[in-house]
Amino acid sequence: MTGSEAILKGLEVEGVEVVFGYPGGAVLPLYDAIYDSNLRHVLVRHEQGAAHAADGYARVTGRVGVCIATSGPGATNLVTGIANAYMDSIPVVAITGQVPTTAIGNDAFQEINITGITLPITKHSYLIKQAEEIPHVIREAFYIASTGRKGPVLIDLPKDVQVEAFDLDERDFTRPVKLRGYKPTVKGHALQIKKAATLIEGAKKPVIYAGGGVIASGASKELIELAELIGAPVTTTLMGIGAFPINHLLSLGMVGMHGTKYANYAICDADLILAVGVRFDDRVATDPSQFAKDAKVIHIDIDPAEIGKVIIPDVPIVGDAKNILRALIDRLIDSRFDYSEWFNVVRGWKEAYPLRYNPEDGLKPQYIIEKINELAPDAIITTEVGQNQMWAAQYFKYSEPRTFITSGGLGTMGYGLPAAIGAKVGAPDRTVIDISGDGSFMMKCQEIATAVEGNIPIKVMILNNQYLGMVRQWQELFYDRRYSFTDIHSRTDFVKLAEAFGAVGMRVTKLKEVVPALKRAFEIDEVVVIDFRIEREENVYPMVQAGAPLDEIIEPKTVPENVFPTCEKEALEVE
Amino acid sequence: MVKHTLTVLVENKAGVAARVTGLFTRRGFNIDSINAAITDKPDISRLTIVITSEKEGGERQLEQITKQLNKLIDVIKISDITAYDSIERELVLIKVDATPEQRTEILQIVEIFRARIVDLAAGSMIIEVTGAEDKIAAILTMLADFGIKEVARTGKVAMIRGAKTL
Numbered sequence: 001m002t003g004s005e006a007i008l009k010g011l012e013v014e015g016v017e018v019v020f021g022y023p024g025g026a027v028l029p030l031y032d033a034i035y036d037s038n039l040r041h042v043l044v045r046h047e048q049g050a051a052h053a054a055d056g057y058a059r060v061t062g063r064v065g066v067c068i069a070t071s072g073p074g075a076t077n078l079v080t081g082i083a084n085a086y087m088d089s090i091p092v093v094a095i096t097g098q099v100p101t102t103a104i105g106n107d108a109f110q111e112i113n114i115t116g117i118t119l120p121i122t123k124h125s126y127l128i129k130q131a132e133e134i135p136h137v138i139r140e141a142f143y144i145a146s147t148g149r150k151g152p153v154l155i156d157l158p159k160d161v162q163v164e165a166f167d168l169d170e171r172d173f174t175r176p177v178k179l180r181g182y183k184p185t186v187k188g189h190a191l192q193i194k195k196a197a198t199l200i201e202g203a204k205k206p207v208i209y210a211g212g213g214v215i216a217s218g219a220s221k222e223l224i225e226l227a228e229l230i231g232a233p234v235t236t237t238l239m240g241i242g243a244f245p246i247n248h249l250l251s252l253g254m255v256g257m258h259g260t261k262y263a264n265y266a267i268c269d270a271d272l273i274l275a276v277g278v279r280f281d282d283r284v285a286t287d288p289s290q291f292a293k294d295a296k297v298i299h300i301d302i303d304p305a306e307i308g309k310v311i312i313p314d315v316p317i318v319g320d321a322k323n324i325l326r327a328l329i330d331r332l333i334d335s336r337f338d339y340s341e342w343f344n345v346v347r348g349w350k351e352a353y354p355l356r357y358n359p360e361d362g363l364k365p366q367y368i369i370e371k372i373n374e375l376a377p378d379a380i381i382t383t384e385v386g387q388n389q390m391w392a393a394q395y396f397k398y399s400e401p402r403t404f405i406t407s408g409g410l411g412t413m414g415y416g417l418p419a420a421i422g423a424k425v426g427a428p429d430r431t432v433i434d435i436s437g438d439g440s441f442m443m444k445c446q447e448i449a450t451a452v453e454g455n456i457p458i459k460v461m462i463l464n465n466q467y468l469g470m471v472r473q474w475q476e477l478f479y480d481r482r483y484s485f486t487d488i489h490s491r492t493d494f495v496k497l498a499e500a501f502g503a504v505g506m507r508v509t510k511l512k513e514v515v516p517a518l519k520r521a522f523e524i525d526e527v528v529v530i531d532f533r534i535e536r537e538e539n540v541y542p543m544v545q546a547g548a549p550l551d552e553i554i555e556p557k558t559v560p561e562n563v564f565p566t567c568e569k570e571a572l573e574v575e
Numbered sequence: 576m577v578k579h580t581l582t583v584l585v586e587n588k589a590g591v592a593a594r595v596t597g598l599f600t601r602r603g604f605n606i607d608s609i610n611a612a613i614t615d616k617p618d619i620s621r622l623t624i625v626i627t628s629e630k631e632g633g634e635r636q637l638e639q640i641t642k643q644l645n646k647l648i649d650v651i652k653i654s655d656i657t658a659y660d661s662i663e664r665e666l667v668l669i670k671v672d673a674t675p676e677q678r679t680e681i682l683q684i685v686e687i688f689r690a691r692i693v694d695l696a697a698g699s700m701i702i703e704v705t706g707a708e709d710k711i712a713a714i715l716t717m718l719a720d721f722g723i724k725e726v727a728r729t730g731k732v733a734m735i736r737g738a739k740t741l
C-alpha cells in the first residue's frame with residue numbers, strides 16, 4: 001500500500017465521509033488516490049474556504065472536519081481557517097502536502113514550514129517522515145482533535161511519503177491511542193462538585209453563564225435540566241447560542257458587549273455565577289474587575305488553563321460539562337429551591353428592556369432577520385463578522401445547539417459563506433443561511449462557485465449597508481464620525497455577481513419586498529444570494545464599550561434624518 | 576523580579592523545544608537559560624528552563640504558561656521546582672587572557688572555586704567550573720579583571736533533593 005492509500009484508509013476508518021480541499025503539485029499522489037476512492041471531495045475555490053467549510057461541517061455535525069491543501073501557498077491559505085478553528089475549539093484535521101523529505105529545508109519550490117507557522121494555532125501537528133507512521137498519526141490526529149478541549153490538528157505530508165510503498169498492518173488504524181502527555185480530565189472532582197452544590201443551595205440570585213463548551217460537550221439537555229431544577233436564569237455567550245432555547249422562560253439571551261440589557265444586569269446583580277464552558281472573554285467580561293463583582297463563581301471547564309485565567313473562581317471544576325452538570329443534578333435533585341423573588345426581578349428587566357429597533361424608518365436588518373426566522377425557523381444560520389453577526393445573534397430565535405455557526409474568537413470576515421457550505425454538506429436536509437455583510441461577502445464570494453458547482457444550495461443574505469458597518473459604528477461612537485475607509489459604497493453589483501457564478505441573485509430595497517424574496521429563496525433548490533439594501537447607519541444595540549462594566553449600556557438613538565449625502569441617496573433610489 | 580526554575584519532561588521528538596519555548600515568547604517572557612538533553616530513557620528528554628518574571632501579574636502569567644505547557648501533547652510532565660529544596664548546577668567554560676605572570680594568580684582563584692583548568696595556551700587558558708548560580712557569578716567577577724575572552728554555559732540543570740522524583 002502507498003502512503004496516499006494509507007491516508008485514505010485512515011480517513012475511512014475514522015468515518016470521514018467528506019473532505020474539503022484544493023489540489024496542487026505536492027498533493028498530486030494523494031489526489032490521484034482520491035480519484036479512485038469513494039470519499040466525497042468538495043472542491044473549494046480558495047484553501048481558506050476549505051478550512052472554514054471543514055470547520056462549519058464540524059460545528060454542525062459534531063464530527064471532525066477535514067481539509068486538504070497543497071504545500072506552500074496552499075498551506076498558507078489554510079492558516080486563517082486553522083486559527084479560526086483553534087480560537088473556537090473546533091475539531092478539524094488539516095492535511096497539507098509538503099515537498100519531498102529529501103528537499104525539506106532547501107527552500108524548494110513551494111516549500112513552507114507549515115508546522116512551524118501553525119505552531120501557535122494548532123492543538124498539535126505532525127510532519128510525517130515515513131509512510132509507516134501514517135496509521136498511528138491519523139489515529140492520534142483524530143483523537144486529539146476531537147477529545148478534551150477540541151481543536152485543529154495539522155498533518156504535513158511530504159510528496160515522497162505519499163508514494164512510498166509499505167506493508168500496512170490494518171490493525172494499526174484501530175489500536176487504542178497511547179499518549180502519555182495527553183490525558184484530558186473528563187470527570188469532575190467529587191469534592192468540587194459537592195462544594196458547587198452547596199454554593200448553589202446557598203445562593204439567592206444565581207445566574208447560569210453558558211458557552212461554547214456546553215455545545216462541544218453535547219450538554220444542552222443537562223443544562224436545561226439543571227436550570228429548570230434550580231430555577232436559575234441562563235444567559236449564553238455568542239459561542240453558546242443554541243445551547244439553551246431562547247424561548248425558554250429562564251432564557252436571558254446573549255450576554256456581553258452586544259448582549260441583552262437584562263442578561264448584563266443579571267450578571268451584574270447576581271450573587272452566584274455558574275459558568276459552564278466559557279472563558280470570560282473580553283467581549284463578556286468587558287471589565288474583569290467589575291464582572292459579577294458581588295457574586296461567587298463556579299467555573300466548569302474541560303481546559304484547566306481556562307480556570308483562573310481571567311477570573312479566579314471560588315469553585316473550579318475541571319472536566320466535561322455534560323458529566324459535571326449531570327453530577328450536579330444528581331446532587332441537587334432532592335433540594336428545594338425558591339428563587340421566585342430573583343426570578344421576578346429578572347423578568348421585570350426582561351419586560352422593561354427588550355431588544356428593540358425602530359421598524360418604521362426604512363429597511364431594517366433586524367426586521368429581515370425576524371422574517372427569516374418566521375419563514376425558516378429550523379434553519380441553520382452561519383454568519384459573517386460585524387453588525388450582521390450581532391443582528392443574527394440577537395434576532396433569530398435559536399432553539400437547538402449547532403444551529404448558530406459563527407466565528408467567535410477570531411472574528412473572521414469571510415467565514416460564514418464557506419462555513420455554510422460545510423454546514424449544508426453536513427446537514428443536507430436543513431435550510432442553511434449565511435447572514436452576510438457587504439464587506440464580508442467580498443472576502444470569500446468566490447465560494448459561491450463551490451456551492452453552485454457542488455450543488456450545495458445555501459442561501460446568502462447580504463445585509464448590505466455599503467459600509468464596513470461595525471467599524472463605522474465604532475467610528476461614529478468613538479471617533480467623532482470620522483469614517484476613515486469604512487465607506488465601501490460601490491458599483492459592485494451582487495446580483496450580477498451571483499448570476500455570474502450561476503446562482504440566483506435578488507435585490508431587495510423595500511420592506512414589502514422582504515417576505516416575497518425570502519419565500520422564493522427558500523422555495524427554490526438553488527444557491528441564492530439576496531442583496532438587501534438596508535438602512536446604512538443602523539447600529540447594533542445595546543452596546544457596552546470595550547473595557548466598561550457590563551451595566552454601562554449604550555442605548556439606541558434614533559438615526560437622524562438625512563444622514564446620507566445626497567449623491568448616495570440617489571444611488572440607492574436608482575436601484 | 577522572581578526567578579523560576581521549571582523542569583519539563585518531554586517526548587524526544589523533533590520540534591518539541593520550539594513548541595515549549597514558543598509558549599514563553601508568545602507571552603512576553605524571556606528565557607534566561609534552557610537546557611535540553613535526553614534522559615536515561617531514550618524517548619524522553621528533560622528540559623530545565625529558567626525564567627524571570629518581572630512584569631506585574633507575572634506569577635499568574637507563569638501559572639498560565641505552566642498550564643499551557645501541560646496541554647502540549649508532547650509534554651509529559653512539568654514542575655516548577657523553585658519552591659523545592661533542590662540541587663541546581665551549571666557548567667561553564669571560561670576562556671581568559673593569561674600571561675605566564677598571571678597564571679599563578681588565576682590558579683589560586685580556580686582552586687578556591689574548585690574549578691579546573693582544561694586548556695592552556697601561550698596567552699590564554701580555559702577554565703571549567705560547575706556550580707550553582709552565585710558561585711558562577713562570583714568566579715566570573717573574579718576573572719573579569721584578567722580579561723574574559725569567551726564564555727560558554729550549559730544553562731542550569733536541577734533536581735529535587737531526597738527520594739522524590741519528577
Ligand SMILES: Cc1ncc(C[n+]2csc(CCOP(=O)(O)OP(=O)(O)O)c2C)c(N)n1
Pocket residue numbers: 384385386387388389411412413414436437438439440441463465467468469470471
Ligand atoms: C478578515 C477581517 N478583516 C477585518 C476585520 C475587521 N472588521 C470587523 S467587522 C468589519 C466590518 C464588516 O463589514 P460588513 O461585512 O459589511 O459587515 P457589517 O458590519 O456592515 O454588517 C471589519 C472590517 C475582520 N473582523 N476580519
Ligand SMILES: [Mg+2]
Pocket residue numbers: 437438439463464465466467468469
Ligand atoms: Mg456592511
